[in-house]
Amino acid sequence: MATANLDARARTDRGKGVARKLRQSGQIPAIIYGHSREPQSLAIDTRELERLLERVAAASTVIELAIEGRTARTLIREIQRHPVKRSIIHVDFQELVAGEKVTVSIPLVFTGSAEGVRGGGILDQVMHELEIRVDPANIPNHVDVDVGPLQIGHSIHVRDLNIPAGVEVLDEEDATVCTVSAPRASETPAAGVAVVPEAAVEPELIRKPKEGEEEGSEES
Numbered sequence: 001m002a003t004a005n006l007d008a009r010a011r012t013d014r015g016k017g018v019a020r021k022l023r024q025s026g027q028i029p030a031i032i033y034g035h036s037r038e039p040q041s042l043a044i045d046t047r048e049l050e051r052l053l054e055r056v057a058a059a060s061t062v063i064e065l066a067i068e069g070r071t072a073r074t075l076i077r078e079i080q081r082h083p084v085k086r087s088i089i090h091v092d093f094q095e096l097v098a099g100e101k102v103t104v105s106i107p108l109v110f111t112g113s114a115e116g117v118r119g120g121g122i123l124d125q126v127m128h129e130l131e132i133r134v135d136p137a138n139i140p141n142h143v144d145v146d147v148g149p150l151q152i153g154h155s156i157h158v159r160d161l162n163i164p165a166g167v168e169v170l171d172e173e174d175a176t177v178c179t180v181s182a183p184r185a186s187e188t189p190a191a192g193v194a195v196v197p198e199a200a201v202e203p204e205l206i207r208k209p210k211e212g213e214e215e216g217s218e219e220s
Contacts, residue, residue, distance in 0.1 A: 028091060058079065106139070116180035
């Protein structure tokens with residue numbers, strides 16, 4: 001299980017104007033919630049959060065959130081970003097409760113060199129993460145996918161993965177994780193096969209519209 005630490009400040013003021021002022025001062029508005037507590041508004045240092053997200057998988061890392069002398073074990077449930085600038089504008093944290101399982105997505109890590117690829121095939125990674133239900137204390141950092149034995153025309157499915165004990169996989173067991181396909185056929189004509197040129201296309205007739213007709217225009 002991956003963990004990280006982050007400081008937060010509790011706040012009571014709310015509203016769009018307050019959130020705008022927070023961002024201008026180098027902070028990000030946030031909220032923490034859970035079934036055993038009332039939602040609480042927070043403020044997070046922007047640079048501290050950005051540095052944290054550069055080195056952890058946000059969806060599956062337990063964040064030890066320090067809020068004015070009290071520590072809450074949380075998961076980041078939503079990160080809202082500006083549609084153009086892509087800067088973070090709000091974060092939702094869910095407080096974890098001992099013994100209560102959570103649903104998270106963890107990355108799939110592909111290892112080895114597929115035999116089919118060495119024979120000219122192409123490895124297609126269909127899935128890149130796995131949705132699981134697990135106790136927060138047992139969240140795996142990732143699940144390895146050994147593609148070494150994979151031949152051309154063969155696939156690995158969710159049911160073939162080595163899943164740690166206590167982890168419930170929510171994806172369909174028949175879902176394809178990866179496959180090795182045959183190399184694409186060359187589009188170059190075979191030797192001795194004549195290439196017939198396409199018939200010449202007559203040029204489009206361009207004329208001015210008659211009176212009463214409308215000229216076409218591009219949609220805005």
